[in-house]
Amino acid sequence: MNETMLRMAGIRKTFPGVVALDGVDLTVGQGEVMGILGENGAGKSTLMNILYGLYTMDAGTIEMQGKKVHIRNSADAIGLGLGMVHQAFTLVPNLTVMENIILGSEPSRAGVVDRGRARAQVLALVKQVGLDIDLDTMAEDLPTGFKQRVEILKALHRGAKVLILDEPTAVLTPIEAEELFKSVRRLTQGGSTVIFITHKLKEVMAITNRITIMRRGKVVTTLDTKDANFDVLANAMVGRQVQRKFNFGPYKPGELLLQVEGLRAASKHKTEALDGLSFSVNAGEIVGVAGVEGNGQTELVECIMGLMKPTGGAIRLGTKLINKLPTSEVLKLSVGHVPEDRALNGLILDFSVAENVVLGATESTDFSRRGVMAPRKIRDFARKIVKLFNVSAAGIDVKARNLSGGNQQKIIVGRELAGQPHLLIAHQPTRGLDVASTEYIQSLLVDSRNAGRGVLLVSADFDEILDLSDRILVLYEGKIIGELNRGAGIGELGRLLGGIAAK
Amino acid sequence: MLTGVLKSAVPSLVALALGLLVASAVMLAFGEDPVGIFSALFRGALTTQFGQSSVLNYMYSYILLALAFLLPGKAGIWNIGGQGQAILGGVAAALLVEFVALPPVVWPLAAIVVAILTGAAWAAICGLLEAYRNASAIVTTIMTNFIAANLATFILYYVLIPKAHVPSFYNEVDFPAGATLLTLPYFTTSIMIIVAVLVAVGTAFFLSRTTLGYKIRATGLGSRPAESKGINPRTTKVIAMIIGGGIAGLAGAGAVMSVGHGCGTVACYQDGFASGWFGGFGFAGIAVALVAVNDPLASIFSAVFFSILAAGMPFAYQNIYIVWAMQGIIIIFMAAPELSRMILTQRGKRKWT
Ligand SMILES: Nc1ncnc2c1ncn2[C@@H]1O[C@H](COP(=O)(O)OP(=O)(O)OP(=O)(O)O)[C@@H](O)[C@H]1O
Ligand SMILES: [Mg+2]
Numbered sequence: 001m002n003e004t005m006l007r008m009a010g011i012r013k014t015f016p017g018v019v020a021l022d023g024v025d026l027t028v029g030q031g032e033v034m035g036i037l038g039e040n041g042a043g044k045s046t047l048m049n050i051l052y053g054l055y056t057m058d059a060g061t062i063e064m065q066g067k068k069v070h071i072r073n074s075a076d077a078i079g080l081g082l083g084m085v086h087q088a089f090t091l092v093p094n095l096t097v098m099e100n101i102i103l104g105s106e107p108s109r110a111g112v113v114d115r116g117r118a119r120a121q122v123l124a125l126v127k128q129v130g131l132d133i134d135l136d137t138m139a140e141d142l143p144t145g146f147k148q149r150v151e152i153l154k155a156l157h158r159g160a161k162v163l164i165l166d167e168p169t170a171v172l173t174p175i176e177a178e179e180l181f182k183s184v185r186r187l188t189q190g191g192s193t194v195i196f197i198t199h200k201l202k203e204v205m206a207i208t209n210r211i212t213i214m215r216r217g218k219v220v221t222t223l224d225t226k227d228a229n230f231d232v233l234a235n236a237m238v239g240r241q242v243q244r245k246f247n248f249g250p251y252k253p254g255e256l257l258l259q260v261e262g263l264r265a266a267s268k269h270k271t272e273a274l275d276g277l278s279f280s281v282n283a284g285e286i287v288g289v290a291g292v293e294g295n296g297q298t299e300l301v302e303c304i305m306g307l308m309k310p311t312g313g314a315i316r317l318g319t320k321l322i323n324k325l326p327t328s329e330v331l332k333l334s335v336g337h338v339p340e341d342r343a344l345n346g347l348i349l350d351f352s353v354a355e356n357v358v359l360g361a362t363e364s365t366d367f368s369r370r371g372v373m374a375p376r377k378i379r380d381f382a383r384k385i386v387k388l389f390n391v392s393a394a395g396i397d398v399k400a401r402n403l404s405g406g407n408q409q410k411i412i413v414g415r416e417l418a419g420q421p422h423l424l425i426a427h428q429p430t431r432g433l434d435v436a437s438t439e440y441i442q443s444l445l446v447d448s449r450n451a452g453r454g455v456l457l458v459s460a461d462f463d464e465i466l467d468l469s470d471r472i473l474v475l476y477e478g479k480i481i482g483e484l485n486r487g488a489g490i491g492e493l494g495r496l497l498g499g500i501a502a503k
Numbered sequence: 504m505l506t507g508v509l510k511s512a513v514p515s516l517v518a519l520a521l522g523l524l525v526a527s528a529v530m531l532a533f534g535e536d537p538v539g540i541f542s543a544l545f546r547g548a549l550t551t552q553f554g555q556s557s558v559l560n561y562m563y564s565y566i567l568l569a570l571a572f573l574l575p576g577k578a579g580i581w582n583i584g585g586q587g588q589a590i591l592g593g594v595a596a597a598l599l600v601e602f603v604a605l606p607p608v609v610w611p612l613a614a615i616v617v618a619i620l621t622g623a624a625w626a627a628i629c630g631l632l633e634a635y636r637n638a639s640a641i642v643t644t645i646m647t648n649f650i651a652a653n654l655a656t657f658i659l660y661y662v663l664i665p666k667a668h669v670p671s672f673y674n675e676v677d678f679p680a681g682a683t684l685l686t687l688p689y690f691t692t693s694i695m696i697i698v699a700v701l702v703a704v705g706t707a708f709f710l711s712r713t714t715l716g717y718k719i720r721a722t723g724l725g726s727r728p729a730e731s732k733g734i735n736p737r738t739t740k741v742i743a744m745i746i747g748g749g750i751a752g753l754a755g756a757g758a759v760m761s762v763g764h765g766c767g768t769v770a771c772y773q774d775g776f777a778s779g780w781f782g783g784f785g786f787a788g789i790a791v792a793l794v795a796v797n798d799p800l801a802s803i804f805s806a807v808f809f810s811i812l813a814a815g816m817p818f819a820y821q822n823i824y825i826v827w828a829m830q831g832i833i834i835i836f837m838a839a840p841e842l843s844r845m846i847l848t849q850r851g852k853r854k855w856t
């Protein structure tokens with residue numbers, strides 16, 4: 001390890017009912033990429049939020065370059081050269097990229113923002129770190145990967161020497177992730193230090209110099225990346241063997257569940273998002289939709305779920321045309337839906353866990369009678385999901401907001417699978433989940449398929465698609481440009497995804 | 504639930520203390536005697552029969568109008584229109600009584616039902632405008648309050664008073680005894696206070712325990728996740744507005760069909776509509792709800808306090824303006840925290856990508 005940049009020692013933090021951090025030590029060397037691994041709820045984000053001044057610790061010390069520092073708020077942290085990019089972005093949508101970058105650290109002359117100087121500064125920065133971006137686009141019009149670039153540039157513009165990236169790749173496509181790695185490398189060459197949180201072991205192996213593994217608020221071990229491999233890491237993380245082997249029964253596609261024909265839809269920006277899409281999903285199969293995000297995945301799922309009206313074509317569940325059905329009616333046809341953005345679409349963050357597990361199901365006789373809810377049944381059901389899915393939470397009465405990202409996702413998947421829907425639309429079902437939970441949820445999808453139910457799996461994670469799908473549809477610019485069968489390799493998929501259709 | 508209510512009372516009590524303090528300072532600055540004014544106010548409201556009756560009369564309107572604000576608020580829609588919904592509810596009740604004679608018990612009940620339906624229908628307009636035309640209810644409910652007040656005045660002077668045929672200097676029109684609500688023993692007030700408390704308890708149950716209440720809260724806290732699970736936020740908002748409007752309509756019916764307002768021991772309705780009685784009830788109701796941090800049960804307690812302030816006013820008449828100023832200061836201190844929280848969360852909900 002190089003000279004020590006940052007040392008956190010004996011960090012302790014409790015929330016009502018949970019010990020989130022229990023004496024954590026973390027040492028990061030100057031110019032290195034430190035990976036932090038750990039199952040959902042291990043305390044990774046909490047530790048970083050303390051470092052960045054968003055939470056105050058109950059006990060512990062923080063030193064930077066050998067000097068003890070007191071970080072009371074994020075202004076202190078920024079002053080010390082810390083920068084953080086959160087799991088959820090914080091850009092102002094109707095400002096340009098440039099304005100977002102300089103927001104809060106505008107170069108000014110006599111109290112007026114000096115736009116010329118700002119631009120020169122930002123351009124120099126962009127060039128230096130190789131994060132290419134158009135400075136005059138509105139933040140809201142940027143694809144996800146670019147929003148993240150803006151967040152990183154913003155932190156750097158404020159003088160960050162230590163950059164904290166909390167699950168940066170969860171929202172990125174593999175290609176975008178590759179770009180991010182390039183810039184991270186370039187940053188560390190320039191002397192910056194990066195703390196990198198992720199659940200993807202491959203990424204940890206690819207980008208970090210050292211790895212700290214956390215479990216239940218404690219550090220399990222810290223090791224050099226060159227001494228690590230998949231099994232060592234997975235074991236240390238979850239305390240047991242993780243095998244990514246699924247029991248696929250024989251492939252016997254049954255009745256037709258979902259049929260999409262010539263589907264067209266317009267995106268928010270009024271451009272063509274779906275351009276005459278056709279495919280079907282049968283009982284007993286997992287159909288994967290692979291593709292770089294922003295090629296129509298969101299619109300496709302929203303059209304099926306009745307959240308968006310198609311401009312043409314037909315969607316049938318069985319033989320029933322559902323183009324114009326409201327969401328509530330679609331759900332009644334035994335369709336489950338894991339939405340892509342859990343915080344935005346999947347959970348009501350200010351509802352408790354117990355309230356969230358019955359979202360959309362309150363009318364069921366399991367949970368209510370004549371319009372009056374049955375709290376005991378609801379609570380039993382919530383406890384069941386928490387137990388079955390190994391959700392780490394201080395109870396079923398805590399607000400969803402206070403769960404770690406991965407545990408929020410488990411609540412959603414649990415809720416959707418509990419009803420054993422004939423057809424499950426799973427959009428990024430394992431995003432943000434740790435290895436063990438990922439494996440568990442993926443095995444549930446496989447179980448559904450083996451039990452003769454159908455799954456439409458929409459994912460930007462190539463491995464997930466390749467491992468699980470019986471058939472793979474490759475989506476590009478609103479069209480299906482190719483179909484692969486089980487056993488296809490990543491090379492084939494990659495070629496198709498590049499937009500080079502295998503004709 | 505009770506400890507929750509008690510906990511939610513703490514900030515209000517702090518605010519109340521601060522409000523009283525600042526108000527006292529203002530009074531001192533104007534050479535008034537705060538201790539004298541406050542003790543006259545509280546003594547009058549709490550120890551005289553007139554004062555106590557008056558407290559109860561204010562209280563039921565305050566409770567109901569607080570509910571009319573907070574229930575739609577749970578669905579994320581701002582009903583500033585309790586005022587207008589109550590006025591039109593009252594007018595509708597009066598019209599029914601004036602034009603349709605019914606047997607005793609049925610008569611007041613029918614009038615109340617008509618009032619509730621009228622308040623609900625009036626509120627539905629603004630609900631629909633927000634849900635389907637993107638016209639913020641904050642704005643439309645305030646505008647429709649003016650329409651309601653003028654409509655009520657017109658109906659009063661051109662329909663109700665001529666029909667009642669008792670032109671007098673004050674235009675007093677007594678309410679038929681057969682349609683007047685039951686009077687409580689000892690106090691000069693009707694059973695509306697009991698009704699209001701029951702409605703508050705019912706609202707608490709409705710919001711926390713029924714599926715519709717759940718959908719209303721879900722819509723208010725996260726309309727996107729609610730929508731993606733099949734809860735239609737637009738319909739839910741409209742329904743919440745309709746229920747809120749119905750409760751306001753009930754308050755209006757109470758005001759015209761009860762003894763104790765303006766005409767002493769008989770019920771009468773004239774000055775009610777022409778701004779007098781209803782004057783600031785709708786807005787006071789909003790303040791009551793805010794102090795109660797939008798909790799239906801806590802609204803009962805916060806209404807007690809506001810009613811005492813209002814009912815004690817005539818007893819502290821040395822300087823009526825200083826009393827008004829004091830009320831305003833206290834309301835600002837007590838309602839501001841919740842109001843700012845609500846505004847902030849509304850803004851927070853906008854998409855910050
Ligand atoms: N504001 C909060 N209030 C209460 N509990 C909290 C709060 N924030 C975090 N927790 C709890 O602290 C623990 C650690 O959460 P944290 O978000 O740090 O986990 P994480 O390691 O980042 O997990 P993930 O990989 O799922 O993002 C969890 O049990 C979580 O429920
Ligand atoms: Mg986290």
